[in-house]
Amino acid sequence: MSKFLERSVNIDGLELAFHFEVMPEEAQYDVAVDLSPLVKAQGITVITPSISRKDGGAFYQRGFRLKTRIPLVDIHGISIPGKANNPFLFGIPWHFDEQTSLHQSFPFLCFINREGKNKLTLGIKDPTVGYRLVGKLCKDERTFELTIGSLGAMRKAPQIFFSRKEIPWFNMTEVYSEWTGIDEQNIPSGAYDPVFCTWYAVHQDLNEKWVEDVATEAYKLGFRIFILDDGWFTPDTGRGYWYTGDWEVCTKKFPNFKQHVQRVQNLGMKYVLWIAPFMVGKKSRAYKNFKHLLVAPSDSFASLCPQSSTTREYLLEIIPQLYEDYNLDGFKFDFIDSLPTEPCQKGGHEHFCDSPGEGVRQILESLVERLNSLGNKCPLIEFRQEYANPNMRQYCTAFRAIDAPLDFDNNRRRIINLRSFSGKFPVYSDPIFWGEGELLKNIARHFINCTFSVPMLSVDLLRLNNEEKKIIKFWIEFYRRHRDILLFGKFVPVFAVGDFVAALTTQGEKGILALYSHGAIRLGQELSGNLPRELHILNGSCSEVVDLTCERLTGDWQIEVMDRCGHIVKTLKKTLNGGLSVPVEIGGLVRLLAE
Structure with missing residues (x-):
């Protein structure tokens, strides 16, 4: 005692x-x-x-x-x-x-x-x-x-x-x-490129032709990272994680996976593979082989004990082998948070450390070191929000907002939450996803709510109409054109009544303001200096009118009003005296340029 x-x-x-x-x-x-x-x-x-x-x-x-x-x-x-x-x-x-x-x-x-x-x-x-x-x-x-x-x-x-x-x-x-003083690993510039993910679009119902056709469309729309999510290792499409753990490509879906990866890369895309390193499905061979190592069981899977040297050896063998055999560009590491937080009390296997956290740290450290030693490229590694924290930046190249399908408000909240401790480290949105027949204004709002992150999309691009594609293409172009100010500028979320009602980023003479709740906003303490001479205001609010009040908004300004596809629908010149009110469609934007 x-x-x-x-x-x-x-x-x-x-x-x-x-x-x-x-x-x-x-x-x-x-x-x-x-x-x-x-x-x-x-x-x-x-x-x-x-x-x-x-x-x-x-x-x-x-x-x-x-x-x-x-x-x-x-x-x-x-x-x-x-x-x-x-x-x-x-x-x-x-x-x-x-x-x-x-x-x-x-x-x-x-x-x-x-x-x-x-x-x-x-x-x-x-x-x-x-x-x-x-x-x-x-x-x-x-x-x-x-x-x-x-x-x-x-x-x-x-x-x-x-x-x-x-x-x-x-x-x-x-x-x-x-x-905390944690130095993130070297982040390749490609980690900030727009991402397409297969998960919400088709879940596990993958096949080689669909993947390559969608990758082609994604590239045309401006995406440069392609994530092949869950389903590549099993013919099963019934969801659940019964077959995880063996990590062998399902040849019924991908007859020649190496050639397939190469064809997608030849488009100009980075190829990233989903894997849950510690997960072992109950119908996999690994489940029988490693039963003595399994902890934290759930309905369809359990997890390899991260304190075991056998776990470390297995993961250091199988993950680099996948990376090297198929010339991958990286991994989406999932479900690390399924591991227990308290020390393992299960008998039947040895431990090389005192706690699960220490085991995870040593395994990830060794994995990153090993992957970095293979070839001449820095692997892309995505972590999900539940295990994103300042200390984890040294083992990955991006954090992603936790699942928020169909929900741009929660996507925004989670992105801003992640940015509070990520600095200039890449933060990915959860994949933008909408159902058939969604209103065009809401599709644009999805992108506006993810403006201050690296945008990720997961819809079946082969089933979209031209108007939907135009919206995607414009907002991906907007992100790529303004990436540095969106991700590396001085970022200020506007917090009111427990929510983020707007957000502003500034860099030099430029600024981008996104409205999420009301079309009316007063800028004061959010501006640490002068009002930017070029300001984009993105209307993700519920109003068809943008009202900006700011005592520094004075003088002669050129104003361009754009629709949700980026087309200019109105231009005017105004002398402003502390405020601006202008009609802007929901999902559209307005550009202010000081003369």
Whole structure:
């Protein structure tokens, strides 16, 4: 039975109680506890709570827990950007209980007011050991109780990020992400190219001819990355993951896969293959061969234990072999978040590390190193949002928003959430997807809502009409023409009543503003300098009129109104005095150019 040694420290008026979990025999020693806060720039305080024996002897710390009660004064929500939907931006939850690790979310919370500004932030630098975050509203005390505890043994003291600096939560998350000091791997410029994915379009119902015909159409529309999603390894089209784990190409669908890949690449496309590295379907050969290694079972699959050296050896063999045998350009790594966050307790196999997070880290590190050693190209590697975090940037080349089929609003929210901790790292939209008969204005709104990400599409291009293709082509061209400002400019999401109602990016004399809720917006603090001399306003709102109020919007301006296909429908010159009101169809845009 372990024991807890407790110590407390007060930082900026908040009492933080630290509990160090030790074995009973360790508790008898005279120990030194260091809770000295280190004040850094940008309003950050860093605490590295450590415990050691005063006689210098070895000391084993089984776990760690931080507990505090936060007074609910001018606090009306909690930003948890590690959760894809960031669900508590507009309301304080009664309770939450979340587990995080390197491969699942990350331990960071920002308590915010109604304006979306930080009142208190707590985060941990390295999530690898795994942490449990438990929150509870204590209404009688007018406080929120927060407990953060490790899920495994502590090999080193955690570094804890603390800040009360009143800046927007989005910017506070950026500060935290930069503070982690994680260097992303070299990102090839091609990682920012528009992406076509097969998943929503046909799911597992793939065949060689359809794939090549669609790849041809996708290239014509401006896409340069092609993802062959789930279904390439099995004749089954019934969904589920029963046949994952063997990772052998289904020759009924692809008679000569290497030649097929080459033909798609000859179009000018990068070829990326879907794979769920740790997943083993219950009808695969691998399921029988690796049954002693399987953890976290579900209906159709289980996962290879990431702490096992056999898992590491298998993945280091099979994934590079696929990459090399078929001359692939990369992989979409899926379902890494299906792995457990707590240390494996299953017998029957050995472990080379203490926690799943550490196993994932070492396997991914070795995989990336191995793939980079093959050929002279940097492989494209996509991670899904559930295991996107600052630490994971070193093992992939893009993060993708979690599944939001048919739903441009949630796609937008998830993209912006990802951008809060990704910096200039590529963020892919979830594949844009709509049903037959969808209104053209809504198709354009899909692209406007994904404007500040690398656009990804998944519809059957062979079944679209010409108007749909014109909209796709225009908005992909718009992205490619303005890519640098969209992805690398100063990005400011406009946050109101718990949602992102607009977003602005500026770079030098140019700016792009996207409206998502209302056609009317007032720009003030979002602009850190002068109003850009060239400004595109994209109408993804519910209004046929764009109303912009800004005290810096003065003087003579040239105005071009465009429809959702980019055709100019009206040009005019106006002398403006702090505002502009102009009819713009939903899904269209207007360009302002200062004279």
